Amino acid sequence: MTQDQHKSGYVAIIGKPNAGKSTLMNRLLGSKVSITTHKPQTTRHQILGIHSEEDMQIIFLDTPGVINPRYELQKAMMKTVDRARTDADIILFIVDVKDADVPGRIFKMLSSLKGKKVFLVINKIDKVTDQEAEGVARKIQDQCDFDETLFVSAINGTGLQQAMDTIKANIKPGPAFYPKDMLSEQPIRFFVAEMIREQLFLLYHQEIPYSSTINIVQYDERDDLDYISADIIVNRESQKGILIGKGGKAIKKLGKSAREVIQGFVDKKVYLDLHVKVRDKWRQDPNRVRHYGY
Numbered sequence: 116m117t118q119d120q121h122k123s124g125y126v127a128i129i130g131k132p133n134a135g136k137s138t139l140m141n142r143l144l145g146s147k148v149s150i151t152t153h154k155p156q157t158t159r160h161q162i163l164g165i166h167s168e169e170d171m172q173i174i175f176l177d178t179p180g181v182i183n184p185r186y187e188l189q190k191a192m193m194k195t196v197d198r199a200r201t202d203a204d205i206i207l208f209i210v211d212v213k214d215a216d217v218p219g220r221i222f223k224m225l226s227s228l229k230g231k232k233v234f235l236v237i238n239k240i241d242k243v244t245d246q247e248a249e250g251v252a253r254k255i256q257d258q259c260d261f262d263e264t265l266f267v268s269a270i271n272g273t274g275l276q277q278a279m280d281t282i283k284a285n286i287k288p289g290p291a292f293y294p295k296d297m298l299s300e301q302p303i304r305f306f307v308a309e310m311i312r313e314q315l316f317l318l319y320h321q322e323i324p325y326s327s328t329i330n331i332v333q334y335d336e337r338d339d340l341d342y343i344s345a346d347i348i349v350n351r352e353s354q355k356g357i358l359i360g361k362g363g364k365a366i367k368k369l370g371k372s373a374r375e376v377i378q379g380f381v382d383k384k385v386y387l388d389l390h391v392k393v394r395d396k397w398r399q400d401p402n403r404v405r406h407y408g409y
């Protein structure tokens with residue numbers, strides 16, 4: 116095959132928190148590379164998911180939900196969105212059909228994109244009638260021009276084949292940027308930290324998930340098992356107690372469920388050692404935010 120028959124491109128998935136960006140990317144890839152929870156602002160990094168075929172490579176960029184940043188961590192998250200939209204050839208602007216109020220600044224941002232294809236993706240259509248979904252799409256199309264409009268349910272798969280076909284039809288000639296067997300570019304430590312963070316989002320409430328981050332201190336691949344030591348960093352002393360729980364009950368539950376998910380991922384026994392550390396107001400401190408990989 117000659118190089119000019121091969122196609123490649125970057126596709127950024129952008130939208131408000133909880134629109135279903137990570138679910139959509141995982142489903143389009145057929146593998147879970149991005150954590151998903153029912154809570155908004157779960158995704159903090161740009162997560163890359165690579166779809167390869169013999170003559171094509173599509174690199175999906177999952178991004179944090181677009182918000183008005185209030186603290187350093189959120190500012191770093193929004194820089195990630197900016198980078199993704201600059202890097203991308205195609206933008207999938209995803210809207211939850213039940214949360215379709217789009218702030219004007221997002222339309223402004225979408226309209227400012229030059230030389231890129233922008234697709235409107237109406238997600239969660241399993242929750243509404245076709246008519247309702249079309250009404251929502253029309254309202255959004257009135258405010259901004261889109262190259263294509265797609266209706267999907269990322270969770271049950273409706274419309275995803277058509278979405279993928281439309282994406283593929285718009286990918287231009289270009290070389291493969293990554294080895295064809297690669298699914299993502301982050302190291303295993305990154306995914307392990309994300310899996311712990313996902314369980315934290317699922318098991319704790321209110322400000323705890325948003326105030327925490329995970330720092331993998333040690334990752335030893337041993338013959339019989341992988342030994343992982345991780346710090347859970349919190350914002351305030353009072354949060355440490357909540358994380359640990361009475362008699363250590365809460366953190367034990369977190370450790371158990373995180374260990375099970377990690378074991379499924381690495382396909383090996385895992386020993387997970389979790390410690391809680393207080394780093395006062397880390398989310399407000401640019402150096403710490405950078406240090407923790409944002």
Ligand SMILES: Nc1nc2c(ncn2[C@@H]2O[C@H](COP(=O)(O)OP(=O)(O)OP(=O)(O)O)[C@@H](O)[C@H]2O)c(=O)[nH]1
Nearest residue numbers: 133134135136137138153155156157158180269270
């Ligand atoms: N009913 C329904 N729920 C969905 C669909 N897609 C995603 N969800 C749910 O919506 C919630 C948010 O999904 P995510 O994929 O984490 O959303 P996100 O846009 O990546 O969220 P952030 O990372 O917080 O910005 C989860 O509870 C999903 O299960 C869908 O098609 N239908």
